[in-house]
Amino acid sequence: MRKALALILFLTAASSLFAVQAGLMRASAPGQPATGSAKTEKFALAYLDAEIRAGRFVLSGAQTDSLSFVEHRRYQQLAAGLPVWGGEVIVHLRNGKAESCDGQYFLAPASLETTPALTRAQALQAFEGGIKATGLVLDAERTALVVYPVSETEFRLAYKLWARDPGKPMFNESALVDAADGTVYLHFSNIQTDLLIGVGLGQRGDTLKFPTYRYNNAYYLWDQAAVRPFTQRTFDGKHQYGADISISNSANNSWPSDNIVNIHTYVGYTYDFYFLNFGLKGPNNANLPLTSFAHIYSVSQGLYDNAFWLSDNALYGQGMYFLDPYNGNKDYGAAFDIVAHELSHAVTTYHANLTYFGEPGALNESFSDVMGTAAEWHFQPAGTGYNLADWANGEDASPPAFTYDKCRRQDNPNLNSQLKNAGYSSAYWYPDPAHIAQKVPTLYSGTTAIDNDNVHVNCTIFPHVFYLLAHGGANPYSNRTVAAIGFEAAKRIFYDAFVNRMTSSTNFLGASNALLASALSLYGASSNEYAQTKEAIRAIGYTVS
Ligand SMILES: [Ca+2]
Ligand SMILES: [Ca+2]
Ligand SMILES: [Zn+2]
Secondary structure (H helix, E strand, O other): OOOOOEEOOOOOOOOOOOOOOOOOOOOOOOOOOOOOOHHHHHHHHHHHHHHHHOOOEEEEEEEEOOOOOOEEEEEEEEEOOEEEEEEEEEEEEEOOEEEEEEEEEEOOOOOOOOOOOOOHHHHHHHHHHHHOOOOOEEOOOOOEEEEEEOOOOOEEEEEEEEEEEOOEEEEEEEEEEEOOOOOEEEEEEOHHHHOOEEEEEOOOOOEEEEEOEEEOOEEEOEEEOOOOOOEEEEEEEEEEOOOOOEEOEEOOOEEOOOHHHHHHHHHHHHHHHHHHHHOOOOOOOOOOOEEEEEEEOEOOOOEOOOEEEEOOOOOOOOEEEEEOOOOOOOOHHHOHHHHHHHHHHHHHHOOOOOOOOHHHHHHHHHHHHHHHHHHHHHHOOEOOOOOOEOOEEOHHHOOOOOOOOOOEEOOOHHHOOHHHHOOOOHHHOOOOOOOHHHOOOOOEEOOEEOHHHHOOOOOOHHHHHHHHHHOOEEOOOOOOEEOOOOHHHHHHHHHHHHHHOOOOOOOHHHHHHHHHHHHHHHHOOOOHHHHHHHHHHHHOOOOOO
């Protein structure tokens, strides 16, 4: 066909042939009518149907949406048996019937010279000449002949080359080179898309993948809302405080084992956990930028082994802080439930904003332990050991050997004593409470209430309620049993209660009422979920009438 036309679906006034914008084809410019009338669409579908039957489009992928059950079939256009560069359409079918389509195709000639005048090596030479490079090597698997639409009326046989430079790891390009005369139509780096995801080793030697950003020949632990819809940065304090601090970087996007790799990965997982379970888009539900600071260390600033969320910090600003191993050689950033715990504090900050003192403060900690554990179970298989889901908090932070020693326990809080672990005298060795009768009274160091009046010490009662509901079991103090309602229901009830029904001053009684209200609201008065929530609240010592 000499007088070939490009026929771009629904966008008859296309300014560029090569603007492959699948999904945007129905947009219209301001002040102009929308394109894509039913008539156009009907014509396009009929045309595509005939072309597919004639073998000029081949199925290259298909998926069915799990909510709408609409099937999306992806087709690659062929001309003379070769793929047409940029010729790709997606047909959407409902109940097996095509109802719309997206993408772009060309009125390409049915026959075309398919024997290249140039060899692959000659095409590579032409490319090298064009960009003044030497010594490039081709990836044989990824190099292929295609039909390149030079214009609406001209289709050329071309090589799509995939070239690397063995001496320069950062050089990795695709080039479209005319197979007859060596004209270089197009070339671009494969690296931005190929290597946007970094690969590194977590603290436990496990391989992790995470978003990075390339800038000036280095990669940074930085997602500029490209992989996930929020900006995420992870800084390396390099074992100091107040000194130069920069976003962690790597020359080749391959990262050595370090907890910065865990932290950067786990912040993304936690975002995914909240979004997938509750539809929450980051702590503020508006894709709040999230910054983490790893390897921060200063005894003079009172910064010992710890991890925390700070809404404000005079030196570095809002973010999550992971302090370096100091007295206990802990790797807090290496524990997924701890990263999810810290980020959950940010969720609380933007919702209930529970005051960080006394019972509201203990509830603030409770929510973080509950969601830290729920996130662990969302991503990890059940078991005992690193990277396995369990009912303790922070166990993966304890090198060199895995242990539950000194971890808060949700299955039976009484198995641990945070006050004992913290080195207080034996008169203070209260077990972590599982029941309101075990709540630790205000303890003083001088005139100061220890632990902000026991925000950690007393935070274990409600995570135990979560355990009773999700897993089922008996309270170790009251011996009252609760039948499991399962993770999904327990998660929904806790999230709804803590995010939608609590305020800065909610106390333990208020939290119990919030959980009951959530179970009632979500599952109804006659539901087993509501009945077991009542049992769980009774198990920790309240009367539910
Ligand atoms: Ca675990
Ligand atoms: Ca855990
Ligand atoms: Zn906390």
